Amino acid sequence: MACKEQQHSMLITAIRQRLPHGRPLLLLLLLLLPQLLLGPVRSAPQVPCYFIFGDSLVDNGNNNNIASLARANYPPYGIDFSAGATGRFCNGLTTVDVISQLLGFEDYIPPYARTRGQDLLGGANFASAAAGIRDETGQQLGARISFGGQIQNYVQAVQQIVEILGDEDSAADYLSKCIFSVGMGSNDYLNNYFMPTFYSTSSRYTPDEYATALTQQYSQQLRTLYNYGARKVAVIGVGQIGCSPNELARLSTDGVTCVGQFNSAIQLFNREVVQMVNDLNSLDGAHFTYINAYGIFQNILANPGDYGLRVTNRGCCGVGRNNGQITCLPYQPPCPNRREFLFWDAFHPTEAANIIIGRRSYRAQSSSDASPMDISHLAQL
Known part of the structure; x- marks a missing residue:
């Protein structure tokens, strides 16, 4: 002083x-x-609020206090994050943390589990590890908040925002300026369709039929978000789950080649999602966009050295023999060169990878990264 x-x-x-x-x-x-x-004086963020929906790729603590095996609130998770093990399934930042920084928010968007009242005006993260579009998805892992449950939580948040701002018109005008990001579908394959021991979907649907059924339900859920004020919505496609260390260890012929059965099914779903986004843009005032996570991930895998990555088929933290466990073994020291790893554990990317994906989601590096626009342009509308 x-x-x-x-x-x-x-x-x-x-x-x-x-x-x-x-x-x-x-x-x-x-x-x-x-x-x-x-x-x-710090400049204001580009949008007044950011609402996040998804699964373990972006969960930042909503599963911490529920009876679930899908939790990450223990070391070595968060080893490179300022607040430590917060519930993020990563060593550091998730993609939405990166996007929130690029949008100009001073703090990361907090989990809905501990966000109420005035704090909701800045947004909230509703994501839950193991969650899916289908309500039953992930049930073998215990409690989780499905996308339908996340929407119910959001509706409750909107009611609070209406009370804070005074009336529904003011709330609707406010929410119309916010960014919404939704990334669902991974678990509907990993923890449903490709798990016949627990689920019957693979015996009842062909891959084409399942992609169609999923997308139809997804569309109705996104229309509910729209009915409760969402106008600028980034829909994140499903990535190459057939290239995750878990699937490589279980099903790859050489431990390096991605599992085609998984990726082919995901591509069917993503194509349906692109069409769904186009259809949703016919709604009055709607601005939906598709973020091509599959293509971004494919580019990283094809050119890892361009991004400073070296190891692409193994997780950095200890996940048991042959990457067979989903999450990191508690308190086991991870690899020291984690900035060179694509994957943190058997399924989730490292902070290094999330920074790449988050930046390309916000500002497209390639014309195929986003359609019809990236998040930076969505924010400007």
Whole structure:
């Protein structure tokens, strides 16, 4: 404090030497003192709020206090995150953390589990690990908040926002300026369709039929979000789950080649989602966009060295023999060179990979990264 006062005194002395007349000096000091005392002013975020829906790729703590095996609130998760093991399935930042930074938010968007009242005006993260479009998805892992449940939580949040802003019209106008990101579908394959021991979907649907059924339900759920104020919505496609360390260890012929059965099914789903996004844009005032996570991931896998990555078929943290466990073994030290790993555990990317994906979601590096626009342009609408 003394140092700052000394700097202010020196600056005032210098001004006096240049401006001998009293009134100009007084006027200049009145203009400068707020900046001298408060320091640089941070610009406002590009949008007033950011609402996040999804699964373990973006969950940041909603599963911490529920009876679920899909939890990440213990070390070595969060080893590179300032707050430690918060529930993020990563060593550091998730993709939505990166996007929130790029949107200009001073803090990361908090989990809905601990966000109420005025804090909701900045947005909330509703994501839940093991969640799917289908309500039964992930049930073998215990409790989780399906996409339908996440929407119910959002509806409750909207009711609070209406009370805070005074009426529904004010709330609708406010929400129409916010960014919504939704990334669902991974678990509907990993923890449903490709798990015949627990689920019957693979015996009841062909891959084409399942993609269609999933997308039809997804569309209705997104229309509910629209009915409750969502207008700028980024729909994140499903990535190449057939290239995850778990699937490589279980089903790859050489431990490196991605599992085609998985990726082919995902591509069917993603194509349906692209058409769904186009259809949703016919809604009045709607601006839905598709983020091509599959293509971004494919590009990273094809050119890992361009991004400083070296290891693409193994997780960095300990996940048991042959990457067979889903999450990191508790308190086991991870690899020291995690910035060179694509995957953190058997399924989830490292912070290094999330930074790449988050940046390309926000501002497209390739024309195929987003359709019809990236998140930076969505924010400008």
